Amino acid sequence: MDQPVEKTVFAPRSSSGTAAADLFNAGDIVGQYKIEKVLGAGGMGVVYLAQHTALKKRFAIKVLPAKLAQEKSFVGRFKREAEMVARLKDPHIVNVTDFGESSGKLYLVLEYVDGGSLEDWFKAHAPKDKGLPVADVIRITAQILRGLAHAHKAGIIHRDLKPANVLMEKTGEAKISDFGLARVAAEEEYKKAGGTYAPFGGGDSVSTTGAIVGTIDFMSPEARNMRPSDGRSDIYSMGIMTYQLLTGRKPSGIAKLVSQMVPGIDPRWDKFIATCLADDPAHRYQTADAALAALQELAAGKSHTLNPLGLVAALLVLGGIGFGAWKFLAVPPPVVAPIVTPAATTTSAPVDQAKTPVIALPATAEQPVQRKLTLTGLPAGAQVAYRGRTSTVTASGNLIIEGPKGPLPIKVKAAGYVDWEGDVGQNAEALEEAVPLEFIPPHAVRFTGLPAGAKVTVNNQTVVADAGGNASFELRPARLTVTATLARYQDFAQEVEVQQSTQSLGLVMARIPPPPEVTVDLGAGTTVKFKWIPPGSFNSGTRAGEPGQQRTDLPSARTEIGAGFYMAETETTQRQHHNLTGKNPSSSRALGDDSRPVEQVAWRDITDRGGVIERLNAVLQKQQLAYVADLPTELEWEYACRAGTETSFNDGHNFASDRDDPALNAIAHTLRGAGLTAPAPTGKLKANAWGLYDMHGNVAEWAYGIKGKRDSVLRGGHYKIGPVHCRSASRIELQPDTRPTDTTGYRLVLRPQEQ
Secondary structure, eight states: OOOTTSOOOOOOOOOTTOOGGGOOOTTOEETTEEEEEEEEEETTEEEEEEEETTTOOEEEEEEOOHHHHTOHHHHHHHHHHHHHHHTOOOTTBOOEEEEEEETTEEEEEEOOOOSOBHHHHHHHHSOTTOOOOHHHHHHHHHHHHHHHHHHHHTTOOOSOOOGGGEEEOTTSOEEEOOTTHHHHOOHHHHHHTTSSSOTTOSSSEEOGGGOOOEEGGGOOHHHHTTOOOOHHHHHHHHHHHHHHHHHSSOOOSEEOOHHHHSTTOOTHHHHHHHHHTOSSGGGSOSSHHHHHHHHHHHHHOOOOOOOHHHHHHHHIIIIIIOBTTBEEOOOOHHHHGGGOOHHHHHTSSOOOGGGSOEEEOOOOSSSOOOEEEEEESOOTTOEEEETTEEEEOOTTOOEEEEEOSSOEEEEEEOTTBOOEEEEEOOSTTOSEEEOOOOBOOOEEEEEESOOTTOEEEETTEEEEOOTTSOEEEEEOSEEEEEEEEOTTBOOEEEEEEEOTTOOEEEOOOOBOOOOSEEEEEEETTEEEEEEEEOOEEEEESBOTTOTTOOTTSOBOEEEEEOSOEEEESSOOBHHHHHHHHSOOOOGGGGGSOTTSBOOSOOHHHHHSTTSHHHHHHHHHHHTTOOEEEEOOBHHHHHHHHHTTOOSSSTTSOOOOOSSOOGGGGGTOBOTTTTOOSSOOOTTOSOOOTTSOOOOSBSSEEEEEETTEEEEEEEESOOTTSOGGGGSTTOEEEEOTTOOOOTTEEOOOEEEETTO
């Protein structure tokens, strides 16, 4: 494939028998997906390769036959099943990412992997009439069991597990596909759809009057006999698959033990497979986790022999209990005869019932305890009440009720399901029964407090937050994980509890802290460094009675700087200005040191069309930097100058005398300092707390006045005036067309584009 990093979910099958009305053509748009080509087809529909029109990522789309999509009951079951399966997220389960309807056809959107099915993989890698290497079987079987364990804990059973429904990545990783499709094929829908045709395609899938759905070679005895089945039916199918992977054959008729088929194999495989294939589900591994643990123990073992008791126990499971149509070839009588005892039979398979919750009532003469009924397929956390006693269902999804034979009245409450009340155990001989719970219909839930444009995902649904920061979903009551992403914000993930009464939930996304410094390259080895100035508030202007107060100072006020910005760490130098404009108007250029600040710069040289700001914005755009160049407002300039101080100067000391201020000489070039005849090179004195140099003195800096962008002021003082005019609050009001002097310069700011 031309995009090997993506994943496939389909092993191509014959497309024979596909109705033209069921087909899409290359180029058709299905939801957000553009059809590229047909990958294959079967009785349950056509599978296409498609590309998401926005993400440009490939997916596989399975489109169900239009004939089935016309049946209301089928559509309802399909949608409910798709929603359940979409919740499964495991490396060894093919993910359902979306489902919908287009042109009267129902479709599923799945991962795209190009490794083919396990059936195909086996044919390509196994010698003729032989099995795979044991190490490969262990790896593949363990991966499938991990996927089954994840699904079973979510209350979802496969019911048609077989090599054709396991997909392989090219790396050899196994992923279970087609979860839940067998459950959709209920008798009612298939009778309406035509009765006895094979609903799953591929030759050996059967439906007897629409009642049995699955592949009979891999079907458990209870499924073949149309009895209730649970996750242990998948364990049975796993046993058939493991036998086939090891030997190259499916068990048929009188089947030999694996140890008799594969020379040198560890005979403990016989017990593992026999336990999976026990006729009675109670004698199988009770969970996929239990089967996985047994497999891992087998894989870690160094001994290739079984002790006599272990071998006999396995043979009793294989020969004595049996499993459906298959029987294993018995071993010579001398080995088996001495050990046929009830105790051996009892301990021949793992028992997990001790871990299953039990509601037990005390036996009375009127109501003796006569049986244990296992309720299966319940969601974890469900509360089951039986005659005044309540128990909580664990991750196994099972619950045992002890009581008399006959109807047993129970009540079930579970998050996301309609409360159920009724009798179970009508069949006095049944050992287990599934409770027919129904999902609570979804309702509108709005997530608020998000930044506009955030992509919010819940239950594989993605919504973009509107301008008000809201994202609405149709959700059922459950504990769900909400994720959200947006540029400049930290990825968000949070569990939320959605109840029937929930209408809105507030979320808060944290911004990614901006980098402390941004560097812009002006070419020819020249750069400009900008320091981050965080948003905040400060006392601007000069407080009443403050020493050095001038008539043009702004009155003291609490001022809010709502948005952060970047400010150049130094006044613009002659070198930087020349690289931007091709000119150097400075009187001091004859001194030959172009690290001095540029001067003789007019207001319009900076702000007019073709001026400094426009030129720097062109540089930013060319370098794909997401900022806009500008002059600071005078309140932004004062906020950045003060850097958290409220004193006359940003080193923390106040104005004392305009004749001499030794402390100021460490941070500013003024008339009372070194006695300069030209601006000094930038960045030579001490910076303020935010890393900005020469905010006091050297050259006065243009800024927008408090009246707006047509109002021009100079801030910070310069080298020809005394300390009183270089205070943080000092300002000079000038008209935009004022002729510049050798004391007039500037420094720029960068504003993040989203602001």
